[in-house]
Amino acid sequence: MNNKLDPQLLMFAKSMRHTATDAEQLMWQLLRAKRFMNLKFRRQHVIKPYIVDFYCHEIGLVIELDGSQHNTEDGKEYDAERTKFLEALGLTVVRYWNHDVLERTDVVLEHLWSVCTELKNTSP
Structure with a gap:
């Protein structure tokens, strides 16, 4: 099986880093x-x-920040x-509204702290 990532997907992810929402920019400064x-x-x-907003490999955590388009x-x-x-990959997903x-x-x-603490305590 070929595990190479799609170059177009990587380029799109990179471009998304430069067009982050205000919420994404704030969260990135904190993380x-x-x-x-x-x-x-x-x-x-x-x-x-997929391209996830934030990812921590160490504890298998995905953080998604959602705007109004996610409420449709x-x-x-x-x-x-x-x-x-x-989640089928064994990841934990948390979502926060922008x-x-x-x-x-x-x-x-506070919520993120409790999730991370729990994941750190249960990860090998």
């Missing part, structure tokens, strides 16, 4: 350079066939399919 619980996060990381029927269906795929990241940052970080 980058092991600032959060000394965990290494990647942004706009390819997990074929199509958006909900797509997100459910995506989450099911990622407005919560921007306006209730402390609540988001």
Whole structure:
């Protein structure tokens, strides 16, 4: 089986890093350079066939930040399919609304802290 990543998918992920939403920019400032619980996060990381907003390999965590397009029927269906795929790989997926990241940052970080703590305690 060929595990090479699609070059177009990689280029698209790279371009997404340069067009991040305000919520993604804020979250990246909080997560980058092991600032959060000394965990290494990647942004706009390819997990074929998807690009996830943030990913921590060490604890198998995917963080998705959602805007209003995720609140449509199509958006909900797509997100459910995506989450099911990622969870089948053994990953944990957490989702936060963009407005919560921007306006209730402390609540988001508290929740994220508890998720990361639990995953760190259960990972080998």
